[in-house]
Amino acid sequence: MKFIGKFFLILLLILLLVLITGYFLLKSAWGAATLSRWISDDTAYHLSIGRLHHSFSAPLEVTLDDFSFGHDGQPALVVAEDVTLDLSLLQFSSPSHFDAITLTNGEINLANIRPGTAIPLQANHLRLNNISIVEPGTGSGFTARQIMADIAPWKPDTNSLQGEQYHFRMGIGQLQLNAQSLSNIHAEGQVNSQQLTLESLDGQAERGSFSGSLTRDARGHWQVQQLSLQDIRFQTDKNLPDFLAPLVRHNIRPGQINVSHATIVGPDWAVTDLNMQLANPQLPATDLLTQGGTLKFQASELVYGNNDFVSPQAEAEATPEGLRIDSISTHWKNGTVSASGEWQRANRQLALNNLTFTGLEYTLPQDWRQWWMAPLPDWLDSVIVHQLAVSNSLVIDINPAFPFQMTALHGTGQELLLARNHQWGIWSGDSEWKATEATFNRRDINAPWLKLHADDRQINISDLKMLVDNGPLIGSATISQQPSREFSLSLQGQSVPTDLFTHWGWPATSAGGKGNVTLNLTGKLQADQPLRPTVNGTLDLSTPAGVHQQSMQAGVIR
Template sequence: MIDHQWASPTHVSLKNVTFGRKGQPATLVAQNIDIGLSSRQFSQPLHVDAIVLQNGTLNISPNAAPLPFQSDMLQLSDMAINSPNTGWDLHAQRVNGGVKPWQPQQGKVLGNTADIQFSAGSMTLNGVPATNVLLQGAINNEQVTLSTIGADIARGSLTGNANRLADGSWQIGSLRLNDIRLQTNKSITDFLAPLGSVPSLKIDSLEVTDARMEGKDWAITDLDLSLRNLTLAKGGWQSDDGRLSMNASDFIIGALQLNDPIVNIDFNPQTAVIRQFTSRWERGMVRTSGIWLRNEKKLALDELVFAGLEYTLPADWKTRWIEPLPEWLNSVTIKKLSANRNLIIDIDPAFPFQLTALDGTANNLEVVRNSQWGIWSGNATLNAAAATFNRVDVRRPSISLNATDSQISITELSAFAGEGMLEATGAISQAPQRNAAMNLRGRSIPVNVLQQWGWPPLPLEGNGNLQLSVSGNLAAQTPLKPTVNGTLQATSADGKQVQQTMQNGEVPGA
């Protein structure tokens, strides 16, 4: 219905309007459309001064029928806006605002160039709900400038400004998130996937204060984050002078839980300098600093400290040790490592062990080479107050080793057992075959101490002395026992002697 009143001769009102293509969702549905006319109608009958859409729905879709009018200004009053089947899956209600000028085209309801200002009572953008939304900015062909962004989101607030470039890249001038409380059923990978779905994302300033987020197998509480001058593109980052500062109460991803983590990183064109990483972990503390070298795919740590841990190794830690790391992590070095008062437990039923009050120091360690875990270079000394190896208790175990390109040399290995002491030296080849050899001597120790470690029981009792020389192959995916050869001499306290030879893991007659 068309309504025209002589009291307002330059205005025409349309009631209960529906416009669109047959068989397609309507481009426009409105209870009332007010059209402001001017003398321009004599030369451009379809270009009006102003159009006001009230109490209806505007569908922004590439397949939507183009609206036949243009105006110097389009004003929305209590409208709904939907944009399905586009890069912006948008659903907004109680929308008020305007577009100036309004020159709609096929697939572009808002036109190519315009200034925009909208508020919405509620909105869902790409599955993320928000309320009390305010957007101000401009459209310039394929570029969108949002000079003001404001919304209440996830029980918190969002403010900022951003630009979307013609190629789909985003530039965030500033973005601030306060008191966010977000829950999602997505994994951390799926949650962050949108960051990699655009050609690039340039962040001038991002501030997050007191955020709590939880998803599938991950959570973070009381997050404070400040990120400056960083661009994410093609799965990597670019920065001339970037900085990340972050702290939280808890960070959980899978089985990893960090308490009170603090991270400070400086970004440069080819490096990321880890100025600080500290966290409480497994009832203890971990601290490190160092540098990431992008071209070399190398993490070089100046310092790594573990203190007071009570850590049970994952059941599959041996498998993880021999599996290659991702291609992007080629090398890890540690200039100085310190361990203090740690409890390390392995519950593998085949050979469980526990180290109590483990201390240690190491220098110039290379623990990853060519994306493979190992001890490729450096030296280390470790000792503990007590230990249990496959249910055999020892006291004050200690080991010193030195690694080179060719082998790992165990220069000292000792522990107190029973009333005596075990001492050993050995070497492990760095070649893939991992040939290993060890010489062990025991004095005044239980003569059958080696039984739980793989040697058959001896026909002796009580304490005695042992002399063992053994070699084997520690190659990955290769059973150890069939490769072991060696000799054992044992003398009991009453003078009885036994000499045995092991071949291919078996002692004939034992």
């Protein structure tokens, strides 16, 4: 019996000696290299360890120095100065499952991960301490540096290096996302069945700061519960539709957005000192806001193309009927514009209670006629202005075929239906217009004045009055609302230049000086059709030299 006892004691001492020897060998550079080579030869991964550290003061903690790990035949996926493994009793049943894995001072390059494979490690916590993560993919590439993170639990699978379900806390010193630079980012949230929930997110971007909370579902749709942007300075090479396109492409549905003192500059648009509060917008959709949603907007300046809006402001709220526009105002073209009204969902009509233009100096774009004839979008079937007011404005058309200008223009209108069935026009309503001076195709006139009434049948222009070289010219006109656009025009003048109408398309007359004139015309103002071949009419001239008459048929003097 004594012999058996001595045998087992000696065997135990030998085993203990082997363990102690193996322990110290593993802690040596030779042992770390041998362990690395053994794992690399017997698995589909390559592993490199400089040294292994362990202290009995922390018996369940092992540190690996100069750590490198990746797939066979691929560059390293993970490189770290130190990797600390926190052991647990679970190691006896699952050797690859650790209590915690901590990576310190290193880099994770996601370009080197092999698709469809899972890292054969798990941990209750994956901790990153001053780690960089690189994803060089085009379109969605990023580089994150100075990362401090805790992911719990960490269970990588074939679809995700992070796993399918975990909670995380993260700090990122610098993030390069495509062309954008972000810094000092802090985020906390969770991933559950491919749904990402960012319970809190804040950081600095473009010399400003941001904060918020948001979620992304398994289909890639974003729901922004709250987002705040302060003092953002942002520059992009995209035009405005392309800049907003990600809202549609990623189906981003914001909840509450607050923007303070932001400046965004694009190639042909810019907004400076933007302040905006947006609640429950509906993007992308035909409705701007969901029911109960509100919009408050103001900026120092908004530039879009050739239009420069100074101090634009807007307030709107979604209602069960559509969108109530409490106010819109801006300084534009050296004047001011203001409006209020509502957009009605049922009939897709924009109904403005009032529309006011004051002190404008506006030059019509060269393509304004094409713009007037182009159909409106699906969400806008008609436009009605209950009260229109225009005062002290200058309107210029520089079209060389027939330029005109109206100075100190004043106008009022009531119940003006300016669009119907997606087409601009003057479909109904009453208005009155006058100006101090005007020029039509290089012919100066003074004090033009007219009244206009429109209904479903035709447009009537009455009380048409003006002075030409101090001679009065009065008349009236009608324009059919049918597609043929048949019109009639009657003008009578006393002591006016006899060549008056040559500036407006009538052939030159042999009479000169001043006289009394009577012009009667009919024709068709059809879209995309020449006017002259449709014109028939007569011109009567009475001068001290005698009476003259000219007749026109199909645009030709007979």
